[in-house]
Amino acid sequence: MEKIKVGIVGLGRLGKVHAENLAENVQGCELVAACSVVQEELDYAVATLGVKETYKDYAEMVKSPTLDAIFIVSPSGFHCEQIQLAMKQGKHVFSEKPIGLDLAEIEETQAIVGRYPDQVFMLGFMRRYDDSYLYAKQLVEAGELGELTLIRCYSIDPSSGMESFVKFAGASDSGGIFMDMSIHDIDLIRWFTKKEVHKVWAIGKNAAYPALDKVGELETGMAMLQLENQGMALLVAGRNCQHGYHVETELIGTKGMLRIAAIPEKNLVSVMNEDGVVRACSQDFPERFREAFVNEAQEFISCIKEKRKPEVSAYDGLQSTKVALACKEAFESNELITIEDK
Amino acid sequence: MEKIKVGIVGLGRLGKVHAENLAENVQGCELVAACSVVQEELDYAVATLGVKETYKDYAEMVKSPTLDAIFIVSPSGFHCEQIQLAMKQGKHVFSEKPIGLDLAEIEETQAIVGRYPDQVFMLGFMRRYDDSYLYAKQLVEAGELGELTLIRCYSIDPSSGMESFVKFAGASDSGGIFMDMSIHDIDLIRWFTKKEVHKVWAIGKNAAYPALDKVGELETGMAMLQLENQGMALLVAGRNCQHGYHVETELIGTKGMLRIAAIPEKNLVSVMNEDGVVRACSQDFPERFREAFVNEAQEFISCIKEKRKPEVSAYDGLQSTKVALACKEAFESNELITIEDK
Amino acid sequence: MEKIKVGIVGLGRLGKVHAENLAENVQGCELVAACSVVQEELDYAVATLGVKETYKDYAEMVKSPTLDAIFIVSPSGFHCEQIQLAMKQGKHVFSEKPIGLDLAEIEETQAIVGRYPDQVFMLGFMRRYDDSYLYAKQLVEAGELGELTLIRCYSIDPSSGMESFVKFAGASDSGGIFMDMSIHDIDLIRWFTKKEVHKVWAIGKNAAYPALDKVGELETGMAMLQLENQGMALLVAGRNCQHGYHVETELIGTKGMLRIAAIPEKNLVSVMNEDGVVRACSQDFPERFREAFVNEAQEFISCIKEKRKPEVSAYDGLQSTKVALACKEAFESNELITIEDK
Amino acid sequence: MEKIKVGIVGLGRLGKVHAENLAENVQGCELVAACSVVQEELDYAVATLGVKETYKDYAEMVKSPTLDAIFIVSPSGFHCEQIQLAMKQGKHVFSEKPIGLDLAEIEETQAIVGRYPDQVFMLGFMRRYDDSYLYAKQLVEAGELGELTLIRCYSIDPSSGMESFVKFAGASDSGGIFMDMSIHDIDLIRWFTKKEVHKVWAIGKNAAYPALDKVGELETGMAMLQLENQGMALLVAGRNCQHGYHVETELIGTKGMLRIAAIPEKNLVSVMNEDGVVRACSQDFPERFREAFVNEAQEFISCIKEKRKPEVSAYDGLQSTKVALACKEAFESNELITIEDK
Structure with missing residues (x-):
């Protein structure tokens, strides 16, 4: 070997x-x-x-x-x-x-x-290799939720990273919040629903960090997506999460609902003090997705050894990018954008 | 007396x-x-x-x-x-x-x-008189969340009521899901943010209940709202909630986030059985808002006695209805609708 | 009428x-x-x-x-x-x-x-009239938990009340922590299991409030109870709860477990801030048992009107007191105490 | 290297x-x-x-x-x-x-x-190397909970393992439930409080599995421990947990409380279906303590390489065993047992 x-x-x-x-x-x-x-x-x-x-x-x-x-x-x-x-x-x-x-x-x-x-070519959508997402995917595939009608995706970075982000964004192009952060969520939407996005509107607001305006970035953005089968999807992306790194996904189906990391719990500890009952949260992506990063790299190596194709293809990268660009355009024009299939 | x-x-x-x-x-x-x-x-x-x-x-x-x-x-x-x-x-x-x-x-x-x-004239937006909503409002007014940038509102009726709703909707006009169900949420958005809605897009899908198509109703609808200050709001309304009556509100501010009834807990009991750890949920509006209904009626009577005006005015009713109608129009045309201030 | x-x-x-x-x-x-x-x-x-x-x-x-x-x-x-x-x-x-x-x-x-x-004679064990306790009782009676083998009861008063308690205890006899606080839990044990207590050991410790030593009171006490059918029960009573008024009951049965108020949630609001995800708690007994007090008084009046006997009898009062006194004796002697049936 | x-x-x-x-x-x-x-x-x-x-x-x-x-x-x-x-x-x-x-x-x-x-000699108390336990230990050492007064430890094996356990226990001596299962908890008590156990009483009950009587084993056992500083501790050990592998630890201190794995959550997914809101649980020790087992083995190897002593010594093994044996004796005699320091 x-x-x-x-x-x-x-x-x-x-x-x-x-x-x-x-x-x-x-x-x-x-x-x-x-x-x-x-x-x-x-x-x-x-x-x-x-x-x-x-x-x-x-x-x-x-x-x-x-x-x-x-x-x-x-x-x-x-x-x-x-x-x-x-x-x-x-x-x-x-x-x-x-x-x-x-x-x-x-x-x-x-x-x-x-x-x-x-x-082997593989793209780093590591959430697909996270235990909780895999568990959710299994339930969906087993029909536990029925037909999916709505999927809500939050990706909000910790405010502790704001200062360094403003510096970074001043120096280089992040692609905008939907490309930089929601691209993972767009992949999740396509992965869970197996449908493409048809139409998009996006809005956003800077309130606490005027410095973001200068570098053309958003503190918080939201996009609503209509899928090809009339399915619904929502993206919320942000850079100002006080409680940590909030990546949450909700699936609404005809038979049930499901939330992944509704509370981005750091571990299994609850503290009860004068504030009430407190659950600490994951603080950043290396903490939250530590095992997912290992799993995805392992999958890449295994695919090479076993001469298999990974689940995430270049086409997935292309399609997700199309949607992220449409969100950006929808936000900038404040108009609905239809994604044409070429 | x-x-x-x-x-x-x-x-x-x-x-x-x-x-x-x-x-x-x-x-x-x-x-x-x-x-x-x-x-x-x-x-x-x-x-x-x-x-x-x-x-x-x-x-x-x-x-x-x-x-x-x-x-x-x-x-x-x-x-x-x-x-x-x-x-x-x-x-x-x-x-x-x-x-x-x-x-x-x-x-x-x-x-x-x-x-x-x-x-005295008072309109029945009873959520404003619910203990949890009042508690949230206090935190917002005290500045605990900073400036509100995004508010997410879910109102999903239990699927147990679907059959009788289909009958009802066949016989009379509910006004559509955004008027019938989201009107409470629209009031909450205006109450929490003190801002008016500027622009709207709405989508929806019927998957499990084709009977709804015949009566012109939606199983699940979603609307994204841009407020006059660029603030963001989201409405999800539905009639097919398996776990009960899901009315949830989320507030995202520059200093923190807050969720009201993220889990619509029926009581303080958790059951641990072969399914895992299970929390039962409120099953309908009389159960969830039992006390809020008493409180709002009490407020009406007290206003009469004390010659006070209630907080909820006819103007609030007018503005909420405008937004609900815009959502309806946005859904039916699948286009963005701008709400003009007259 | x-x-x-x-x-x-x-x-x-x-x-x-x-x-x-x-x-x-x-x-x-x-x-x-x-x-x-x-x-x-x-x-x-x-x-x-x-x-x-x-x-x-x-x-x-x-x-x-x-x-x-x-x-x-x-x-x-x-x-x-x-x-x-x-x-x-x-x-x-x-x-x-x-x-x-x-x-x-x-x-x-x-x-x-x-x-x-x-x-009509009725004793004020109001927890029996609390919605969450009634819900649990129904599940137990319906056999959802199988045969009960262990019941754990916490009654911990908020530390905010410590100062006034020390004054009170200096002036009058509370009966000790097991009589003053655990008596409700002892009633719950008898109510849920329908069994009497056979043998008891109790321990306790004062750590933060030396003033309690002077008035012969305990900051935290714990008693383990063996029931007549070998069933097990636990009492924890305290006066120094930072997060509020912590009254929790756990039932372990052969088919499942159940917890009432594992977190004594104040309402349905979760706040997410720099501390993490925070759930505020009930702060005292009037808040936690507000409705239970109304329900029990209503039951008393209804019993009078309908010429019925309330569920809680003088015998229940006698038996609970016996157990509380045995806990006190067990703590004071640091020995096992057997409760004799006379 | x-x-x-x-x-x-x-x-x-x-x-x-x-x-x-x-x-x-x-x-x-x-x-x-x-x-x-x-x-x-x-x-x-x-x-x-x-x-x-x-x-x-x-x-x-x-x-x-x-x-x-x-x-x-x-x-x-x-x-x-x-x-x-x-x-x-x-x-x-x-x-x-x-x-x-x-x-x-x-x-x-x-x-x-x-x-x-x-x-290097090291004993396999792997909970000390679990992220959640380490996090709790840090909080305790930082004084967040004040002085510890009570520690409650649950170790309940899944009922799915009952059949194989009965076979195993018929063939070989498990040492009894307190030695077999609570020994980890006894180590946690000593680790968190840094105190030794002074006096013990233990009770237990078999209700669902009469086969356990024949092999001298307990379905559920409970022991109350008095520490040398009057601190209090509780052990609950069982073999009949329907919802999975329930290992929970609670620390009550003068400044706050803390629970580790109050709900032994399997992952970050919540499912909402006709049962309510459901959180799946860890099903066995390899699942719950997967990383802790890696961490403890890593610590053993690192100690060898770095010529360090591990935290867990043979003395810890001796002291924990003394307490487990005292619990066994207390259960068998249904009397208080004092652990003498030799």
């Missing part, structure tokens, strides 16, 4: 989560290379993760004959190009979401991915 | 709730008259509630010199006319929601109510 | 709760007399509750020919004597718990009550 | 959990040997876990020069002897709880462990 040799590009916050998982928690693989323009990150990769090859140039890394697979955790704007390069070099590719920010580029990338059917 | 003498019109399901409260649970009043076209209902009022005067003709009842106040719990289409008649006869008037179904008629009614400033 | 004329003795905190209920919330009765040694309390009864007769001497009040029924809410040490006096004067009697503090006196009282079978 | 070479004895249900963790989820170690009298278990270890050495004779395995450490997951009666043998052979030793069933033998084992200060 040879171990799959992996190289990672991007060692920011999420990059480090993936790198540590590949180095320590995922079976059957070895993290052997890292690429970053930041020297400290490469030093960390060598010292802490035992990485043997380091690169400042991505094009060089993907040529390394040692590597079987590439893990892309770079800024969203680079995903398409990096996916294409790696596929062409015969590598299996895992890319963080979104697959890209530009529809034409994504379609080109999807076509190139399609040209290499023996190489 | 003379007791306020009350006559009630309408002794259907909600009419009986009000009648019993007036007869037994509200201080300082006496239920002396009842009006209904159904003889059994009048017999019940005499036998069970000790009502002394019964009427089949409303116009006759409002002339009774015994009566100080009229309680209107008739079908929505009669409210405006009955309010006007009672005001003109010098009576204090409580009317169930909605104040009416036609904007012109409501505006006329509002004008007439305005002509009798010494008579 | 003549209204039952009631006289009340004792207008302390709980006395006022009962007096207001009798004056305003209980159907079919009229509060016409009040007895207290405190003039302000009598003034309040006249001014606020419209009481017509006031007494400083209880013996005088029970002779009043106006009165049908006596409500006893005086200090525990007076209950037996006052019950006896009222019964002998032909009055129906409601007495707060405990029925008394001395077994011989209680047995004598029980005998006297028995001599007047046409007069 | 050499990997620690580990041999495991016992490949039953819990043995497999440990073996898989050592083979796949624990960093810095390698599972190289397995010992069992069951050939299928050894075959499994070779085929699935890649174990290189297999033994039917434990005495032989501990002599293997390849091995650095021994993991003991055999029946409780063998623990002491196997610990002693491994220590004498210079191995680091992890032993499952309880350390033994006989006090004299445990004391001898403790003495032998003490003779090898350079070898």
Whole structure:
């Protein structure tokens, strides 16, 4: 059983989560290379993760004959190009979401991915690999909720991250709140309902952080989506959650309702004090989705070993991006946007 | 301390709730008259509630010199006319929601109510008198949530009532799901945010009950509302809730979030059995809002005695109806509707 | 339908709760007399509750020919004597718990009550009339939990009341924590299991309030009870609850478990703020058992009118007191105490 | 960084959990040997876990020069002897709880462990390594709860395991419910309070499973413990939990209360259906404590590498066993038992 040799590009916050998982928690693989323009990150990769090859140039890394697979955790704007390069070099590719920010580029990338059917391509919609989401999916597939008619998705980042986000958004393009945050929810909507989105309206408001106006970002946004079968969906995305990292999904079906993380409970402890009965919450995505990140990386490696295709395809990336862009356009125009099937 | 003498019109399901409260649970009043076209209902009022005067003709009842106040719990289409008649006869008037179904008629009614400033007029938005809603309102007014940016309102009737609703809707006009059910939520949005609604889109779907299509009704509907200050609001209304009567309200502010009845808990009991940990839910509006109905009737009587105005005015009725009609129009046209301030 | 004329003795905190209920919330009765040694309390009864007769001497009040029924809410040490006096004067009697503090006196009282079978006697175990407890009782009787094997009862007073309790306990005898607080739980154990207590051990600790040592009271006490059928029961009583008034009951049966008020939720509101998800709690017994107090007084009046016996008898008072005294003895001796059936 | 070479004895249900963790989820170690009298278990270890050495004779395995450490997951009666043998052979030793069933033998084992200060010895009280328990411990140490006065511990196995337990208990000695199940809770009491147990009474009842009487076992048992500082503790142990695996711990302090797993939630999903709002529960110990088992094994390996002592010592094993035996004696005699400090 040879171990799959992996190289990672991007060692920011999420990059480090993936790198540590590949180095320590995922079976059957070895993290052997890292690429970053930041020297400290490469030093960390060598010292802490035992990485043997380091690169400042991505094009060089993907040529390394040692590597079987590439893990892309770079800024969203680079995903398409990096996916294409790696596929062409015969590598299996895992890319963080979104697959890209530009529809034409994504379609080109999807076509190139399609040209290499023996190489695994997987997109990082890790919620699909979270125990609670998998449990919900099983109930849905077993018909426990009947036909799904409405799905409500919240993704609200902790306010503790606001300051660093404002800095980040000033320097680079997040793609907007619907692309940056709701893309996971859009994928969940497509995953649970197996339907595409037809029509969209989106609104939003900045109240506490005027600095967001300057960088063209939203404190809180909401989008209502009509699906092709008249099904309904709602997105709420935000960056100002006082109690932590609030990712919640609700499914309403003809036979029942279901909520995933209605309270984003940190653990099984309840404290009773002068405030009342208090349940602490997950504070950020590495905490909430710690195991999901391991599971998804494990699935990527397993797919390579077992010559299987992962559930999340480039097409899923394309479709989710279309919807996120439509939300953005709907918000900016304050009009209804119909997503045309081409 | 003379007791306020009350006559009630309408002794259907909600009419009986009000009648019993007036007869037994509200201080300082006496239920002396009842009006209904159904003889059994009048017999019940005499036998069970000790009502002394019964009427089949409303116009006759409002002339009774015994009566100080009229309680209107008739079908929505009669409210405006009955309010006007009672005001003109010098009576204090409580009317169930909605104040009416036609904007012109409501505006006329509002004008007439305005002509009798010494008579109390109150509209039945009883949620404002529910302990949990009052507690939330206090927190909001105290600034605990900061500035409100988003409010989410669910009103989903139990599926146990579906059969009788289909019959009812075949025979008479409910006004549609947004008028019939969301009107309470629209009032809550205006009450909590103190803002008017600017723009609306609404969608809906029938999945389990094709019979609803025939009577022009929705199993589940959803409307997204943009407020005048860019604030956001969401309405979900439905008639197919398996677990009971689900009325939930969420407030998202810059400093915190708050949910009222996220789980519509029936009581304080949790059962642990082979299904897991189970919390039973309120099954219908008389159960969930039992005390709120008493409190609102008590407030009506107290306002009469203390020569005060209730918080809920005819103007509130008018504005809520405008929004409900806009939701209806948005759903029927599948387009955005802007509510013009006249 | 003549209204039952009631006289009340004792207008302390709980006395006022009962007096207001009798004056305003209980159907079919009229509060016409009040007895207290405190003039302000009598003034309040006249001014606020419209009481017509006031007494400083209880013996005088029970002779009043106006009165049908006596409500006893005086200090525990007076209950037996006052019950006896009222019964002998032909009055129906409601007495707060405990029925008394001395077994011989209680047995004598029980005998006297028995001599007047046409007069209603009822003891104030109001939890039996709380919606949540009634719901649990129904489930138990329906066999949902199978055979009960263990029952756990918590009664913990809010720490906000500690200061006034220390003053009170310095001036008069509460009977000790098991008599003062657990007596309700002992009644619940007997009510749910229909079994008597056989053997008892009790322990306790003062940690935060040394002042309690001086007045011979406990901050927290715990007693383990073996029932006659080997069933198990647990009492925890305390006076130092930071989050409010914590009265919780757990039933473990062969087919399931059940908890009443595992979280003593104040209302249906959850707040999400920097502390996490917070549920406020009931703060004291008038808040938690507001409706139960109305229901129990209503049951007393209804029993009189319908010539029925209430469920809670003098015998229940005797048996509960026996167990409370055994807990006290077990704690003081730090030994097992067997309760002998005489 | 050499990997620690580990041999495991016992490949039953819990043995497999440990073996898989050592083979796949624990960093810095390698599972190289397995010992069992069951050939299928050894075959499994070779085929699935890649174990290189297999033994039917434990005495032989501990002599293997390849091995650095021994993991003991055999029946409780063998623990002491196997610990002693491994220590004498210079191995680091992890032993499952309880350390033994006989006090004299445990004391001898403790003495032998003490003779090898350079070898790590660790006892498997894995709850101390569970995230929720660690979180609670931090709050306690930070003084959030004030001084602890009462600790309540539930350990109730799922009824789904009853049949196999009855078979098991017929064939071998579990040590009784307090030794078999409450030993974890006794350790928690000592860990949280840092106090020893002084006096004990225990009761129990079999209601649904008469077969338990025949094998001298209890369906549900309860023990009340008085600590040396008058602190209070409660143990409830059972084998008939319908909703899953109920391990709950409550801490009552002078400044607040805290509950760990008051509801043993399986995941973050709530289902709302005709039963109400339903939260599924953990079904067994491998599910509930999956991560804790990994964490504790990781701690064992880390202690070896970093030449540290684990927190859980042989003395902890001795003291917990003393209390469990006292509970057993208290139950069998139905008398109070005082634990003497020797």
